[in-house]
Amino acid sequence: MPNKKLPTKKVATKSVTKTAAKTATKAIAATAKVTSKNADAGTPLSVIIRRRIEAQKARFHANDNIAAFIQPGELEGLVDEVAEKMQGVLESLVIDTQSDHNTKNTSQRVAKMFVREVFNGRYVEQPTLTKFPNVSRLNELMIVGPITIRSACSHHLCPIMGRVWIGVLPSKESALIGLSKYARLTEWVMCRPQIQEEAVVELADMLEKKIKPIGVAIVMDADHFCMQWRGVKDRDSKMVNSVMRGAFLKDPNLRREFLSLLEKR
Ligand SMILES: [Zn+2]
Numbered sequence: 001m002p003n004k005k006l007p008t009k010k011v012a013t014k015s016v017t018k019t020a021a022k023t024a025t026k027a028i029a030a031t032a033k034v035t036s037k038n039a040d041a042g043t044p045l046s047v048i049i050r051r052r053i054e055a056q057k058a059r060f061h062a063n064d065n066i067a068a069f070i071q072p073g074e075l076e077g078l079v080d081e082v083a084e085k086m087q088g089v090l091e092s093l094v095i096d097t098q099s100d101h102n103t104k105n106t107s108q109r110v111a112k113m114f115v116r117e118v119f120n121g122r123y124v125e126q127p128t129l130t131k132f133p134n135v136s137r138l139n140e141l142m143i144v145g146p147i148t149i150r151s152a153c154s155h156h157l158c159p160i161m162g163r164v165w166i167g168v169l170p171s172k173e174s175a176l177i178g179l180s181k182y183a184r185l186t187e188w189v190m191c192r193p194q195i196q197e198e199a200v201v202e203l204a205d206m207l208e209k210k211i212k213p214i215g216v217a218i219v220m221d222a223d224h225f226c227m228q229w230r231g232v233k234d235r236d237s238k239m240v241n242s243v244m245r246g247a248f249l250k251d252p253n254l255r256r257e258f259l260s261l262l263e264k265r
Contacts, residue, residue: 045077062154062193067125082111121191127184131175142168144182154193162222167258169215169247204243215247
C-alpha cells in the first residue's frame with residue numbers, strides 16, 4: 001500500500017429506517033394475497049416488488065438491500081424478467097443472438113449473474129452473525145484484512161476490485177463477531193452496485209451497530225474499471241477511502257497505529 005496520507009473523514013451516522021423493513025414483511029404477506037391471483041396478471045414482478053417498497057416509503061437505491069420486500073421463489077422470476085430485457089439490450093446493440101453461438105444465451109447468463117451473483121447483496125438477507133460476549137474483556141486494537149472486495153460502480157456497472165481493512169477497538173461491553181463474519185458482511189454490502197465512498201460508510205455504520213465498539217476504522221483500496229477499461233483508461237488509477245469513527249477519530253496515536261500496521265502488509 002502506498003505510503004501516503006490517508007484522508008480522514010468524519011461522517012455522520014445516517015439514520016436507516018430498519019423498522020420499515022420489518023413492517024414490510026407484514027405488508028408483503030398482505031400484498032401477496034392480492035398479487036398471487038389475477039389482480040396483477042401481466043404486471044412485471046419488478047413492478048410488484050417496487051409497489052411493496054413504495055408502500056413502506058423505503059429506499060431502493062442501487063446499494064440498498066430490498067430482501068424484506070421479496071418473497072421466497074420470486075428471485076427466479078426476477079432473473080427471467082431481467083433476461084428478457086437484457087435480450088432487448090443485445091438486440092439494440094445489433095448483435096445477432098440467433099446465429100452467434102456465443103451470445104445465444106448471454107441474456108440469461110447476464111441476468112443470473114446480476115441477480116444471483118454480483119448484485120446478490122441487494123436481494124438476500126444479511127448473513128446471520130453469531131455474536132459472543134467479550135468475556136476476556138479485550139480492549140486492544142484488532143485489525144481484520146485484507147478482505148478482498150468485488151463490486152461494480154453504480155454509474156457504469158463496471159467492476160471495482162480491491163481490498164479492505166477493518167480496525168476495531170472493542171469496549172468491555174462489545175459483542176464480538178467471528179473473524180470470518182467480517183468478510184461475509186463485507187461481501188454482502190459490496191455485492192451491490194456501489195460507490196466506494198458510500199460503501200465504506202455503510203460498512204462502518206453496520207459494524208458500529210453490531211459490535212458497539214469504542215472505535216471503528218475502515219480503509220478501502222480499489223481498482224475502478226470505469227477508469228481503467230473506459231474513460232481516462234488509466235491502468236494504475238486507484239482509489240483509497242477511509243472512515244474513522246469514535247476512538248480512531250479522537251486519538252491520533254490509535255489512528256497512526258492502525259495505519260502503520262496496514263502499511264506493513
Ligand atoms: Zn463508473
